[in-house]
Amino acid sequence: MTLTGGCQCGGIRFAASGEVKEAAICHCRMCQKAAGSVIWPFFTVERVNLDWTQGEPSRWRSSPSAQRGFCCACGTPLTFEPDGKETIDLSIGTLDEPAALPPTHHVWSQKMVPWFDTLSGLPRTTEPESSSGESFQHPDYGTKDWPREHKP
Numbered sequence: 533m534t535l536t537g538g539c540q541c542g543g544i545r546f547a548a549s550g551e552v553k554e555a556a557i558c559h560c561r562m563c564q565k566a567a568g569s570v571i572w573p574f575f576t577v578e579r580v581n582l583d584w585t586q587g588e589p590s591r592w593r594s595s596p597s598a599q600r601g602f603c604c605a606c607g608t609p610l611t612f613e614p615d616g617k618e619t620i621d622l623s624i625g626t627l628d629e630p631a632a633l634p635p636t637h638h639v640w641s642q643k644m645v646p647w648f649d650t651l652s653g654l655p656r657t658t659e660p661e662s663s664s665g666e667s668f669q670h671p672d673y674g675t676k677d678w679p680r681e682h683k684p
């Protein structure tokens with residue numbers, strides 16, 4: 533199975549093949565900041581099985597032992613890259629089909645925001661799907677003519 537995905541603007545795209553070593557939700561404070569969210573759903577693959585098919589992430593060294601990759605154009609968080617390991621973590625939310633890779637567990641759950649477990653019980657609304665052309669987001673598949681010029 534090959535998992536494909538990319539950043540919001542489409543400047544960076546990837547294809548990951550081979551075994552998914554882990555699929556989880558991280559609650560650590562660094563992932564909260566890096567994702568701009570209270571959770572970071574991620575999956576882990578061997579680095580040799582990951583291809584950047586369009587562009588490559590910018591990287592910021594978030595600790596002495598790891599870097600995080602992101603798109604410097606649109607800001608999408610893409611990777612956690614520990615030094616000296618043969619694996620790399622990628623954001624599940626950047627997959628073309630995030631529903632296809634359900635996380636199997638939580639990590640750093642001692643840092644979970646206290647209201648996390650109330651989320652599934654909150655009232656729900658649904659909004660109409662916006663028609664294509666109303667956003668500049670890259671579609672959920674590889675394209676040859678992207679990025680396009682943004683119209684004013």
Ligand SMILES: [Zn+2]
Nearest residue numbers: 539541603606
């Ligand atoms: Zn981007």
Ligand SMILES: [Zn+2]
Nearest residue numbers: 558559560563
């Ligand atoms: Zn984390």
